[in-house]
Every structure is written in structure tokens, then in C-alpha cells.
Amino acid sequence: MAGPERITLAMTGASGAQYGLRLLDCLVREDREVHFLISKAAQLVMATETDVSLPAKPQAMQAFLTEYTGATDGQIRVYGKEDWMAPVASGSGAPSAMVVVPCSTGTLSSIATGACNNLIERAADVALKERRQLIVVPREAPYSSIHLEHMLKLSNLGVTILPASPGFYHQPQTVDDLVDFIVARILNCLNIPQDMLPRWGEHHLNSGDD
Numbered sequence: 001m002a003g004p005e006r007i008t009l010a011m012t013g014a015s016g017a018q019y020g021l022r023l024l025d026c027l028v029r030e031d032r033e034v035h036f037l038i039s040k041a042a043q044l045v046m047a048t049e050t051d052v053s054l055p056a057k058p059q060a061m062q063a064f065l066t067e068y069t070g071a072t073d074g075q076i077r078v079y080g081k082e083d084w085m086a087p088v089a090s091g092s093g094a095p096s097a098m099v100v101v102p103c104s105t106g107t108l109s110s111i112a113t114g115a116c117n118n119l120i121e122r123a124a125d126v127a128l129k130e131r132r133q134l135i136v137v138p139r140e141a142p143y144s145s146i147h148l149e150h151m152l153k154l155s156n157l158g159v160t161i162l163p164a165s166p167g168f169y170h171q172p173q174t175v176d177d178l179v180d181f182i183v184a185r186i187l188n189c190l191n192i193p194q195d196m197l198p199r200w201g202e203h204h205l206n207s208g209d210d
């Protein structure tokens with residue numbers, strides 16, 4: 001299997017809940033085990049931006065997301081914000097890759113300063129200390145120098161800063177096409193197969209054009 005078998009997916013309260021939901025769907029279809037974390041603010045954003053009514057409690061949320069994505073039992077594991085006994089809270093149990101999508105500037109700041117005030121921040125801190133793959137997908141406009149400093153700090157620590165800024169060269173027709181652009185980029189970084197967006201040059205090679 002290409003890419004990590006187990007992945008931590010954290011959703012925080014920046015705009016773009018669709019990115020997180022779509023990534024979850026793709027990871028399930030690619031048979032990955034997903035350790036799912038979501039902040040209170042992200043739940044509010046999801047209710048604002050989508051038709052998905054996510055239950056508040058982790059156990060009910062897990063059952064809901066399992067059905068919503070068609071995952072197998074146990075494929076999606078949901079943990080509460082202070083569940084310090086969760087595998088993601090320790091280097092010995094955490095998956096080898098973590099994606100924070102969307103990533104609020106608040107959580108970006110907490111990760112950059114090692115705050116560890118909730119399980120999302122702790123899981124990211126574990127990824128950093130263990131030098132594991134960490135991808136953050138921030139969204140804000142415009143960015144302040146504080147946001148940019150945090151991104152530079154994390155980038156220098158090996159974190160992938162993948163801004164939620166879709167390109168338009170694939171001629172998107174729908175909002176889903178824009179969402180898929182970012183999710184495909186995340187999957188490429190994880191080395192997980194995706195067929196939503198051809199890699200640069202692939203279309204040219206396959207088209208037979210000169």
C-alpha cells in the first residue's frame with residue numbers, strides 16, 4: 001500500500017469544512033485507518049458551510065461518520081478534545097502522518113508554540129517531536145505577519161504548509177472541483193493514490209499532442 005496506513009485527520013475552525021470531509025471520504029475509500037479530531041469551532045463552521053449535521057459526542061460522531069463515508073467498523077476513530085489516552089496523544093501510538101484541514105490561525109499558532117491545550121494541538125506536537133509527516137492547510141485572508149511567522153517556523157521544522165488556495169488551470173466547473181484540487185494536493189503529499197487531478201505533465205503526456 002502506498003502512503004501511510006493510519007492517518008490523523010484534524011479539522012479546526014477555519015473556513016473550508018468541505019476539504020476535511022472530502023479528505024475523510026478519500027482516505028476511507030483508500031482503506032486507511034483515520035483517527036479523527038475536530039474542534040468546537042470546526043463543528044460550527046461545518047454547520048454553517050455544509051448540510052452535514054455532525055453529532056457533538058465522539059461516539060455518536062464516530063457512528064455518524066462511519067455511515068456517512070461507508071467506512072468499515074473501526075476504520076474511523078473519533079476522540080474528544082481532552083482524551084489524553086487516545087493513541088494520537090503519544091509518539092508510541094500515533095499514526096505516522098497527520099493533516100490539519102482546514103487549519104485555523106488559532107490552531108496554527110498553538111502548533112507553532114507547542115501549546116498542547118487540546119488533543120489536536122497535542123497530536124500535532126507529537127508529530128513534530130517524532131519528526132513525522134505533518135501537513136497543515138491554513139485559510140485566512142489576508143495573512144498577518146504573525147500568521148506568516150508561524151507558517152515559516154513550522155515550514156522550517158519540516159511541516160508542509162499547503163494553503164487552501166485552489167488553482168484554476170484545471171478549469172473547475174463546480175465548487176466540488178475546487179475542493180478536490182486541494183484534497184488531491186494533500187493526497188499527493190501523503191503519497192496516496194488519487195484520480196481527481198492529474199499530476200502536472202500527465203495530461204500532456206497522455207493527450208498525444210505535440
Ligand SMILES: Cc1cc2nc3c(=O)[nH]c(=O)nc-3n(C[C@H](O)[C@H](O)[C@H](O)COP(=O)(O)O)c2cc1C
Pocket residue numbers: 011012013014015039040041042044045048103104105106107108139140
Ligand atoms: C463561520 C466561521 C468561519 C471562520 N473562518 C475562519 C477562517 O477562515 N480562518 C481562521 O483562521 N479562522 C476562522 N474562523 C474563526 C475560528 O473558528 C476561531 O478563531 C476559533 O477560535 C478557532 O478555534 P480552533 O482552532 O480551536 O478550531 C471562523 C469562524 C467561523 C464561525
